[in-house]
Amino acid sequence: MGERIVIHPVTRIEGHAKISINVDDAGEVSSAQFHVTEFRGFEKLCEGRPFYEMPGLMSRVCGICPVSHVLASSKAGDRLLGVEVPSAAVKQRRLVNYAQLLQSHALSFFHLSAPDLLLGMDSAPEKRNIFGVLERDPDFARRGIRLRQFGQRIIELAGGKRIHPAWGVPGGVLHSIGAAGRDEILTWIPEALESMDVAISRLKPLLDSLPQEIENMGNFPTLFLATVTPEGDLEYYDGVIRIVDAEGNTVADGLDPMRYATFLGEASEEWSYVKFPYYKPLGYPGGKYRVGPLARLNVARSAGTPRADREMREFKQRSQGAVCQSFHYHLARLIEMLHSIERIQELMEDPEILSEHIRAKAMLNRLEGIGSCEAPRGTLFHHYHVDSDGLMKKANLLIATAQNNLAMNMAVEQTARRFVTPRSIEEGMLNRVEAAIRCFDPCLSCSTHAIGQMPLIIELRNHAGDLLHRLERS
Amino acid sequence: MTASPPAATVKDNREKLLERAMSRYQYSGDALIEVLHTAQELYGFLPPALLKTIAHKLRLPASRVLGVASFYHFFSLQPKAAHTFVVCLGTACYVAGALGLVEALDRSGAKPGSSGAKNDVSVQTARCIGACGLAPALIYDGVVHARATPQLIKAELERIGVK
Amino acid sequence: MSVKTLEIDGRMLTGRTGETVFAVAWDHGIQIPRLCHVGGLSDVGACRLCLVEIEGRKRLQASCLTLIEEGMVVKTATPKLKSHRKLIVELLLAERNHVCSVCVMNGECELQDLAASHGVDHVRLRYQFPSLPVDTSHERFGIDHNRCILCTRCVRVCDEVEGAHTWDVCGRGTASHIISDLGEPWGESDTCTSCGKCVQVCPTGALFSKGKTVAEMRKDRGFLKYIVTAREKKQWIG
Amino acid sequence: MTFEELCGKQTEEVERQQALKNRIMCCTAAGCLSCGADGLRQAISAEIAAQGRQADVELCGSGCMGMCSRGPLVLSAACNRLYGNVAPADAAALVSADPAATETLADRAIDLDSPFFSKQTRIVLANSGHVDPEKLADYIAAGGYQSLGKALTAMSPRDVVEEVKKSGLRGRGGAGYPTGLKWELVMKQIPQVKYVVCNADEGDPGAFMDRSVLEGDPHRVLEGMAIAGFAVGAQQGFIYVRGEYGLAIQRLQTAIKQAEREHLLGARILDSGFQFRIDLRVGAGAFVCGEETALIASIEGKRGEPRQRPPYPPESGLWGAPTLINNVETFANIPPIVQNGGDWFASVGTASSKGTKVFALAGKIVNTGLIEVPMGTTLRTILFDIGGGIPEGKFKAAQTGGPSGGCIPEQFLDTPVDYESLVTIGSIMGSGGLIVMDDKSCMVDVARFFMEFCMDESCGKCIPCRAGTVQMHDILHRMTRGDATEDDIEMLETLSGLLRETSLCGLGQTAPNPVMSTLKYFRDEYEAHIRERRCPAGLCQMESQLEEAMA
Structure with missing residues (x-):
């Protein structure tokens, strides 16, 4: 008799979702799905609103990566105005984007994933959280918390508040970081760099102790998509899109993000509120691809900063061709944090960061605008249509978590097949299924625009659909 | 000599009548409501162009004219349908089951405040037409029907070809 | 000019004949809440926030319309008045879609301030969620009906100070809304002088300058008193 | 026309009417019209012609006869009989007035001695059903404009105000403010330009008293207003009438024209120095315009939005001038008060509520229609004696005062109906709508x-x-x-x-x-x-x- 395990709510991810694991008559896992059960409808919500409001409105999509939405939204607004954003404003935006990456990755790694890594996949669930980590390794945990604080502090200094800053506007930004802000940020840098050294050197040996997990939790060939500089280096704010395959070969390069719709398709499935984007030339679901830290490191030639480049060269050695193990999202995340800190230092040393020429003003000059940037979890697109008065007619948001959706489903299934034995369910088995999801650090509030916090549920069902086991945590 | 008279002589008579009404009140802004009454009598409803004319003649701001016209339910800014049902929803009629009449009209696709499916029936509700002794009362194309029933409405709708 | 003495909130105050209770109170630092009143324009007594208790009068009185009288005893902040004001603010918040977080006036809004000062941390009433439009057809300004509280300051400033009377109220009751001319898009108004006075007097983010984003709008009302005084005293002559 | 001529005209008309063989009064109030009174009237008129009785049989329209539930109603003066549910087929019998012929109508005759009639006291409605609202002569025959004549010839404005004060009449529009005091306030105002406004914007759902008075006895209201104009020193009056009241508007227009032609309105009224014009202002469907400041705004051509009081209209009303606003029923009470004196009026009713009150009975009650009772009559008398009780089911509540009023439960059926008592039990007098609810009403x-x-x-x-x-x-x-x-x-x-x-x-x-x-x-x-x-x-x-x- 077939069975189905449902993990609902999935914990330690952003947002809420459900995993169902289907069990066949032989008692083996036959399939698994990652459902996103919430719906928010931001795209509908903004219809009829002035496009100038979008950065402020879109920053509300998510409490973790509001900056990314502000940036993509502001950039779409730049296009609607048809202006060239002053270079000082671009630097302000870049600064905050790095800060955002830093704080979001810190949250994902130290708060959400470190418990699995440091305490073990099978450790007691009630200890498997940041407080457990604090107990086991207070210095490590505190460094994580401080790194996140650093990122948030930059956002606060530049954007005016820590979350949902509405400082990005079409045409530029509202205010600059200012001399005092710059000075404060510079004081944080040495500690931050040191913390990254600590974290990276701590993670590497841990990875060596988890070969089973690395090889079986989301290890499969897909395409990887990310923004790079025209030269092919790591780039988060503005660049071209490059796609590589599992072997590391470039499939497409120099793609204009403005033309995303020509190479990315969006499918949907009735069991989930998240869309399923795919690379058009390879069709659905063959054109599955991954975005985010792992994809960016696979796609980029080099980081462009000395410390990160050193780590990146080593990282690329982990696999022939592209690194396909989703578990390495964790390491990629740390390398990106290191890179971000280096870039922040560079920006702080650039005198133009204090320039007050930070906003280009214009009337509405285009009726369609697309803005894209690299959010912590991957490439983000905002696509707006407005009427001649500048009121939103239609918005399409293509979000990183959605782009990883196909891969996450594959990872869930792979992990379930390998680790879940339906006859004797143990908590640790299900935790691995969740951990597979956490590699991607999905942000469900973004991808579905959900309200509130609803952690994930796992349900085990037979093939008649009867519920056999249910795990719910909040 | 041309056969057809010049355009000016076939000028709409209604314009003259409206003009006369306004001059009777010395084009005073205070007479706005009276003028709107006359205009609606003549034209059936109050389209924007008509409101604009009235505003100019009475030397009133256009927004004030629309503000007044839209305040009073008696004035219609939309053309009237060919057939009008007014269901009295005064207390006596309400207690006597006037809602049943509204429902009967509703079933035929004619909703209060809107025009019907074929755009030739409009349904309105009134706050007491003063025929409380005859509740529920219905005004169908200007004629008061005492103790109206859903059956009566059904028959009338069928007669004018609304299903 | 004769002077009258009255008691407001236990303080003996004086004011000139013809002054309102509201004006005398504010002159002496007693800030009676208000939304429809703005200095320099006529008063309509519509928002009911400035209601006060006056000894010997059965009903609460709108202080912006009540002239001071010798020996009057006024209370402006009794528990009853406060609870009424709080509920009025809640009624406004539930009436239309006031989403502070994306509003240009966030942090500067008079309605928001009132909600904060009256402890409105949640609304006990059902939100009505009407579907209302935004009109940004004007070259420089926009009107978002979702944020309009129908205080009619814009109508009055346009009529009384600018003299254009572009704005008025259309419809009635809960369907009331502000219109320009015959309800055309603002940008098509042939009476609007684009002076922007309406935008400056609007207490919320309903009227805003285009291009301003969330929390960016700052409104200046000082000009009103200046214009009105200048006009009364004909300061530009001589 | 002088006052003497008016009196002569009255005598002449009364004599003419007495000489007739029969006067057939056909109710032409809205209620009866909606159950076929118009067709009936045409049939009777044709029958008179067919029988060649134009010389000695007269057909008249009349105002509301009260028993709307039995319409159309016809009163035959010759046999002093009131018939209900009359059909065009009955025309021949009515015209002939032959006892044998009227036999067919016998079962539809309404008992004029029934409590419905006997428990009523008609002051405001005295003419309703007896006077043709479209004929000035009819009104004059019934003593119309005598009070105006009396005021102009034998009284000073102050005398009139004193008489009204003495009568104890209170506003019939709802709040019950003493009418005499209001008149005095306006009279004392210094400005030369003053206005008298008749509030005929009767908007309470379930109330149709004012409409019936305007339709049935329009001259009475005009006369009341003219007396008020004389008393307070106004030369201009307005009647603000609901746009829905088409028939009332039409009859008022007719009445105003008739009165102006005979110098009962306009310049040099009854050859005196007093002049008073009345203009109609037709409302456009806004209940709030019944509120006096909103009504003022509406007459001024604005949105009918109220403003804060004070100042009250007697100080600052229409265009800022002192303005007297009373409702239809209040004005209709004035001519009898002037004619018979304030003391006479004060003898009817209770200590604080004088005179009578007209009610519109509707809802779950046998005799729906228009009634007039002395103030202080109990609800039980009104509903069960006059109203005939509840047709089926059980009495639950009576609603008075419309949307501003309240629901009165059974335990208060014996409460006398006056201003104060109703307020005590949580309702108000209002304008006079009285709606009965039974146990099927929620x-x-x-x-x-x-x-x-x-x-x-x-x-x-x-x-x-x-x-x-x-x-x-x-x-x-x-x-x-x-x-x-x-x-x-x-x-x-x-x-x-x-x-x-x-x-x-x-x-x-x-x-x-x-x-x-x-x-x-x-x-x-x-x-x-x-x-x-x-x-x-x-x-x-x-x-x-x-x-x-x-x-």
Whole structure:
């Protein structure tokens, strides 16, 4: 008799979702799905609103990566105005984007994933959280918390508040970081760099102790998509899109993000509120691809900063061709944090960061605008249509978590097949299924625009659909 | 000599009548409501162009004219349908089951405040037409029907070809 | 000019004949809440926030319309008045879609301030969620009906100070809304002088300058008193 | 025309009428018109011609005869009989007035000695049913314009005001402010230009007294206004009449023209120095215009939005001038008061409420129609003796005062109907709508109905009324759908307090009254809707029931 395990709510991810694991008559896992059960409808919500409001409105999509939405939204607004954003404003935006990456990755790694890594996949669930980590390794945990604080502090200094800053506007930004802000940020840098050294050197040996997990939790060939500089280096704010395959070969390069719709398709499935984007030339679901830290490191030639480049060269050695193990999202995340800190230092040393020429003003000059940037979890697109008065007619948001959706489903299934034995369910088995999801650090509030916090549920069902086991945590 | 008279002589008579009404009140802004009454009598409803004319003649701001016209339910800014049902929803009629009449009209696709499916029936509700002794009362194309029933409405709708 | 003495909130105050209770109170630092009143324009007594208790009068009185009288005893902040004001603010918040977080006036809004000062941390009433439009057809300004509280300051400033009377109220009751001319898009108004006075007097983010984003709008009302005084005293002559 | 000529005209007309063989009065009030009075009138007229009786049989239209439930009504003067449910086929019998022929009508004859008539006292409605509203001569024959003549020839303005004060007449529009005091206030104002306004914007759902008076006896109102104009020193009057009252408007227009032609209105009235014009202002469908400051705004051509009082209209009304505003019934009481004296009027009614009151009986009652009783008559007398009781089922409540009033339960049936007593039991006199409800009426739904009315009619100027009525209606609506909680009752009470105390005008201030009075007397019905999701009257369709029906 077939069975189905449902993990609902999935914990330690952003947002809420459900995993169902289907069990066949032989008692083996036959399939698994990652459902996103919430719906928010931001795209509908903004219809009829002035496009100038979008950065402020879109920053509300998510409490973790509001900056990314502000940036993509502001950039779409730049296009609607048809202006060239002053270079000082671009630097302000870049600064905050790095800060955002830093704080979001810190949250994902130290708060959400470190418990699995440091305490073990099978450790007691009630200890498997940041407080457990604090107990086991207070210095490590505190460094994580401080790194996140650093990122948030930059956002606060530049954007005016820590979350949902509405400082990005079409045409530029509202205010600059200012001399005092710059000075404060510079004081944080040495500690931050040191913390990254600590974290990276701590993670590497841990990875060596988890070969089973690395090889079986989301290890499969897909395409990887990310923004790079025209030269092919790591780039988060503005660049071209490059796609590589599992072997590391470039499939497409120099793609204009403005033309995303020509190479990315969006499918949907009735069991989930998240869309399923795919690379058009390879069709659905063959054109599955991954975005985010792992994809960016696979796609980029080099980081462009000395410390990160050193780590990146080593990282690329982990696999022939592209690194396909989703578990390495964790390491990629740390390398990106290191890179971000280096870039922040560079920006702080650039005198133009204090320039007050930070906003280009214009009337509405285009009726369609697309803005894209690299959010912590991957490439983000905002696509707006407005009427001649500048009121939103239609918005399409293509979000990183959605782009990883196909891969996450594959990872869930792979992990379930390998680790879940339906006859004797143990908590640790299900935790691995969740951990597979956490590699991607999905942000469900973004991808579905959900309200509130609803952690994930796992349900085990037979093939008649009867519920056999249910795990719910909040 | 041309056969057809010049355009000016076939000028709409209604314009003259409206003009006369306004001059009777010395084009005073205070007479706005009276003028709107006359205009609606003549034209059936109050389209924007008509409101604009009235505003100019009475030397009133256009927004004030629309503000007044839209305040009073008696004035219609939309053309009237060919057939009008007014269901009295005064207390006596309400207690006597006037809602049943509204429902009967509703079933035929004619909703209060809107025009019907074929755009030739409009349904309105009134706050007491003063025929409380005859509740529920219905005004169908200007004629008061005492103790109206859903059956009566059904028959009338069928007669004018609304299903 | 004769002077009258009255008691407001236990303080003996004086004011000139013809002054309102509201004006005398504010002159002496007693800030009676208000939304429809703005200095320099006529008063309509519509928002009911400035209601006060006056000894010997059965009903609460709108202080912006009540002239001071010798020996009057006024209370402006009794528990009853406060609870009424709080509920009025809640009624406004539930009436239309006031989403502070994306509003240009966030942090500067008079309605928001009132909600904060009256402890409105949640609304006990059902939100009505009407579907209302935004009109940004004007070259420089926009009107978002979702944020309009129908205080009619814009109508009055346009009529009384600018003299254009572009704005008025259309419809009635809960369907009331502000219109320009015959309800055309603002940008098509042939009476609007684009002076922007309406935008400056609007207490919320309903009227805003285009291009301003969330929390960016700052409104200046000082000009009103200046214009009105200048006009009364004909300061530009001589 | 001089006063003497007027008196001569009266004698002449009375004699002419007495010489006739028969006068057939056919009720042409809106009620009877809607059940075929027009066709009946044509049939009788044709019959008179066919029988060649034009010389000695006269057909007249008349104002409301009261018993609307039996319309169309016809009064035959020759046999002093009132017939109900008359059909065109009865024309021959009516015209001939032959006892044998009228036999066919016997079963439809209405007993004029029944309590419906005997328990009434008709002052305001004295002419209704006896005078043709479209004939000035008829009104004059009935003593019309004698009071105006008396005032102009034998009294000073102060005398008139004193007489009105002495009568104890109070405003019949609702609040019951002493009419004489109001007149005195206006009279004492210094400005030369003053106005008299007749509020005929009768908007309460379920009230049609004013309409009946205007349709049935328009000259009476004109005469009352002219006397008021003389007393307070105004030369211009306005009648603000509901746009819905087409027939009343038409008859008023006719009446004004007739009166002007005979110098009973206009310049040099009855050859005296007094001049008084009356203009009609037709309302356009806004209940709030019944509120005096809104009415003023409307006459001035503006949106009918009320303003704060004071200043009251007697000080600053129309265009800032002192303005006397009374309603139709109040003005209709004036000619008899001037004619018979204030003391005579004060002898009718109770200590604080003098005279009579006209009520429009409607709802679940046998004799729906228009009645007039002395102040102080008990509800029981009105409903069961005059009204004939409840047709089927059991009495539950009587609603007075329309949307500003309350519901009176059975235990107060013996309360005398006067201004103070009604307020004591949570209702108001209002303009005179009296709607009877039986056990099939749901009191929550009635409260919802009135709140919906107030919500629709709120002008939108002040927030408590504009937004508060919406919220109160929302709660009541949810109650009738079984979708409310106990907290909602509390919120309903809180909102009621807010509206009552903070609304700008009477509409908002009194809008909670129906809710408050039903909550007071029928709280169990509210609780049943909330706790048991059940409508005790079986009227409300509960959401849960609807869902069941769908499934």
